[in-house]
Amino acid sequence: MRAGATPGSARADGAPAGTLQSFQRGLMILDLIISADRPLRLAEIARTITIDKASAFRFLATLERFGLVAKDEQTKSYAAGGKLLHWSATVGRNGGVMALVRPYLDRLVAETNESGHFAILSSERALLLDYIGSKGTIVVQNRVGVYEPLHCTALGKALLAFQPPERQRALLEALTLERFTPNTLTDRPNLKRALARVRDEAVALDDAEYNPVLYCVASPVVGSDGTAIGAIGVSLVHPLAVRQPKRIAEVKRKVRRCARELTRAFAGADIAAAVFGAA
Amino acid sequence: MRAGATPGSARADGAPAGTLQSFQRGLMILDLIISADRPLRLAEIARTITIDKASAFRFLATLERFGLVAKDEQTKSYAAGGKLLHWSATVGRNGGVMALVRPYLDRLVAETNESGHFAILSSERALLLDYIGSKGTIVVQNRVGVYEPLHCTALGKALLAFQPPERQRALLEALTLERFTPNTLTDRPNLKRALARVRDEAVALDDAEYNPVLYCVASPVVGSDGTAIGAIGVSLVHPLAVRQPKRIAEVKRKVRRCARELTRAFAGADIAAAVFGAA
């Protein structure tokens, strides 16, 4: 279409060279249908993606054949299909990282009696990979697979603080720093200062910066190259937590220790010592 | 490529008209990576899908940009990416059918004290949509999202027995009737007879025909057009179950009743009566 595009350069639509445009469009449609909270109609989809009706029709037909979307012939609307559930089940049982992390997370939850999370950096967000609810009466709901912002969560700041300098700069540049609560850090200088502190202490805090009722503590799990491959932490109910500085200090210690041991398991004792200091 | 293909007719590669070949290829690659139990290399993928290396590279680059696959730069291998977890989380919370089914499934499990399942027909398989473990000591593991064969499971047979005649014929035609245990029905005439009985009784059994240690009982949940929109059932541990005909009869009654009530909720009392008989 764009005839003047130099080969090898980025195209006008933002799709970089070496990627397949039509495939990408199809994935966008699938993503749209999954993200929508209700079945979507063809015209609606074509309009939001801004592609031709006819093309949308073909994409949807292909997705349907694959079982990825289900078409309701009555209402002519499209929703997530059975294959997605199958994929979910398959991806979920993929022990991968989680098999290694689980025991540590288990112990952290048992020790602190708070809800524990493990997250990785994915698409400029913190992606919650695992969750264990506390045994206490108040339980933060399970939100595995959910994205959370980097700038105002403990897990996010732990991940952000331990990125290579250029990557961190790029991320900070790209982030929106949306305000969620009065406590949210929304200016880059303040955030940078906070990250420096996280780097020093190897513990990140979230004092109701994202969710007004949560006080979170997280530490990075660092790989052999010194960058965070994940972050582990716990969530406390905010109004109760802030009144108990001794309890917070204790939780910080336990999260920190847990992350250090995980880091040692992943990357060895020398890296762990470099990040968390000597035992 | 195939220049002689008549417009509108099926293409030589089996892809029907109106579907996008390249998009389909991309989805096949994604499916392959998800299904694989280990990270895959580019060459491997290209060979199994039988596409050009260069194309595979482009597809993978696109998938990676989307976060659907994660590339390990060290080993140059591809695995399922974070976006899939995100999709899983999003699809999972989709209350849809399950919100309606859950209470019934809950009650069935409570009444029978056995593990309960709910499945739908998807891609010539029974797709497990929900599961509740029994409160007893022996628990069948959770397998939500898993496909099971139609010809040798109680849920599958319940679904199969209540399909429109032509669809049922087509399905029977297409099925492989693979043998899993000595009890598996592997010839079509026998299977047809079994389905006729299921249709009469509105209860399907699986006497260790798929898993040698399971005895399963299931009934169809029928929609307003008289075809099964799902199936609900329980799994008993086989060697214990067969010794207790009275227990089995009781479970059958309870499963049947649960399915009837669910059918009534979905399709109304008249349909329920037509399938399950008068109360």
Added chain:
DNA sequence: AACGCGCGTTTCATTTAGAGAAACATCACC
């Protein structure tokens, strides 16, 4: 060290497979 081999990546010309317009078919709502 030189060699061969397989793999990943990039480039390039060829041509298919997809895009888009338009015609058609339905349906809903005035």
Added chain:
DNA sequence: GGTGATGTTTCTCTAAATGAAACGCGCGTT
């Protein structure tokens, strides 16, 4: 019954994907 929006099919043209080939690289072998 007409008007407009939507879903579906057909057709033509060309942009976009394809596949061959070339390149660079790491690895194991001789």
